[in-house]
Amino acid sequence: MPDATARATASASAHQFTTPRFLPGAFILLWSTGYVAGKLSLNHAGPFTVCCLRFACVALLLGGAAVVSGARWPRGREAMHLAITGLLAQAVQFNALYFGLRQGVSAGVSALIIGLMPIATAALAAPLLGERTTARQWIGLGAGLAGVGLVVANKLGNGSAAPAAYGLIVLALAGLTLGTLYQKRFCARMDLRSGACIQYVAATLASLPFAAGLEGFAADWSAGMAGTMGWLIFVNSALGATMLSMLIRAGSAAKVASLFYLVPGVAAVMGFAAFGERLSATALAGFALTMGAVWVCTRAPRS
Template sequence: MNVLLSLAFVLTWSSGFIGAKLGAGSAGAVTVLMWRFLPLALVLAVVALTLARASWRGLTARDIGRQAAVGALSQSGYLLTVYYAIQLGVSSGTTALIDGTQPLVAGALAGPLLGQFVSRTQWIGLGLGVSGVVIVTAADFAGGGDTAWWAYLVPFLGMLSLVAATFLDRRSARPVRPAVSMTVHCATSAVIFTALAVAAGAATPPAERSFWVAIGWLVTLSTFGGYGLYWLILRRSGVTQVNTLMFLMAPVTALWGALMFGEPFGPQTVLGLAIGLAAVVVVRRGERPRGAAGPAGRVTAESERTAPRARTAR
C-alpha cells in the first residue's frame, strides 16, 4: 500500500471526528449532517449528469440500490452514532478509539464472508492494535467526567454499521466507479439526514460562522478526503489492510483533540500510538503474496478481488 496514500487517509479520516466536535458547538447532529451532505449531493448530481455520465453506463437498478444501501450504512448509520456520542460528551479521541475495534471485527469476518483469510502474523498485529485501543480508551474513560457510561457504547453501533457496509460493497459482483459510489452515497445520506432534520424541526442552519467552518472542514477533508480514500484503499489493498489503518485513527484524533480542544493527551495515549504503529507494521509483514493459497486451498483475496477492482479505482 502506498505510504503517502495511507498517511493521507489517516489524517483526513481522523479529521471527521474533529469536524464533528467543531459542529457540535453550534448545532445538533442532524443539522450538521444535513448541511454537510445536502449541498454536496447537489453538486455531485450535477457533475454526474454532465462530466461523469460515462461512469454510469451499464449499471442496473440493483447496482444503484446496493450502493444506496452501502451509503446508508457507511455514512448515515456510522456518522449519526459518531456525532451523537460526541454530543453526549464522549471525547473525539475516545470515539475514534472505540471505532478502532473495527479491524478485529472485520478480520474475523473476512474469511467466512469474503474468503480473505487473515494470517497468524496479521492476527498478532490486530491483537496489538486492540491492545493500543484499550490502553488509550481506559485513560480517557477515567477522565470522562459526567459522561454516562452507556454513551461509550454508541460508537460501537457506528463501527458495526461501517463494517456491514464494507462487506456489502466487497460482495458486489460488479465494480462501481468511485464517482458513481460517492454520488449515490452522498445523495442517500442527504435524503436521510434532511428527513431527520425536518422531522426534528432542526433543518434551519445557525448563523454562526463556526458552523459553516465546520461544514467546509467536513466536506473537504472528511468526505472527499477520508471517505473517498477509504473506498479507494479498500479496492486496491483489501479489507484487512485498510482496517488496520483504523488503529491509527484514535491516537491521531486524540492528538488533534488535545491541540484544538484541550482534551487529555498523556503518556498512555503516546503508548497507544506506538502500539498502533507497531500493529500496522506487523499486519503488513504478515500479508500473503498475491495468489498464495489460504486455508482450505483458497486463493487469497489479493488475487481474486483486489486486482480487478484496483484498475477501476484509478
C-alpha cells in the same frame, strides 16, 4: 473519465487497482480531523442536521463531477447495492456517532470504540468475503487494539454520558464495519464519482426525516458553522471517503481496516498541537504500539 476508460476500469479486478504510496498516510491524517471538526460542528447545529447537510452537499458535489466527466451511472441492482452501502457506512455511522457525541460521549472514548473496527472486520471478512486472516494479522490486530486502549485510557470512565449514548457509538461502529464489508463484496468496481453520489443521496434521504422532524434544521449559520461544515464536506466526506473507497478497492478488508488503529493516536497528536493537550507516557507508548501493529498487519508477506 471517458466511457472507454470507465469500461476498462469496471472490467478490471479489484486486486489490480493500485493507489499512490502516500494515500494511506494522507487518509489517516484527513480522517483523524473528522473527530475535531465533527465535535465543533455540534456547537452550531444538531447531529442530524449536520449529517443531512453534509451528505446533501457532498452528493451534489460528486454528482456534478460525475455529470461533467461523463461517468457511467449505476442502475438497477448495482445502484441498490450502492444505496445500502451509503445507508450503512454514512447514514448509520455518522448519525449515530454525532448523536452519541451530543449526548456526552467523549471524543476519546468514541475513537476507542470506532477503533474496534479492524477486529470486527477481520472476524466477519472470512465468512462474508472469503478472505483469510493470518495468524500474523490476528497478532497485529490484538496489539493494535491494546495500543488504542493505551492511547485513550486516560479518557475512559470520565464521561457523563448514559449507557445508551455509548450504544450509539457501538451502532456507528457496526455501520462502518458492515458498510466496508458490503462495499468490498458488492461495490468494488463502482465509479468513485457516480457511485459515491448514490451513496450520499441514500444517506441524505435517511437523515432528512430526523433533521426536519426532530431538529427542524435549526442552526446558527455562523462563520464557525460554515467553516466546520466546509471541512466536513470537502475534506472528510468528499476527499476522505474517496480515499477510503480507493483503499478498499486496492486491498483486503482486514488490511484497510487496520489503518483505523492509527486514528486515535493521530487525533491525540492533533489535540496537542491545536489545544495544548499533552500526551502522557502511556498514550505515547500506545501510539508506538499501534504504529507497530499497523505495520505488522499491512506489510507484504515474504515470498
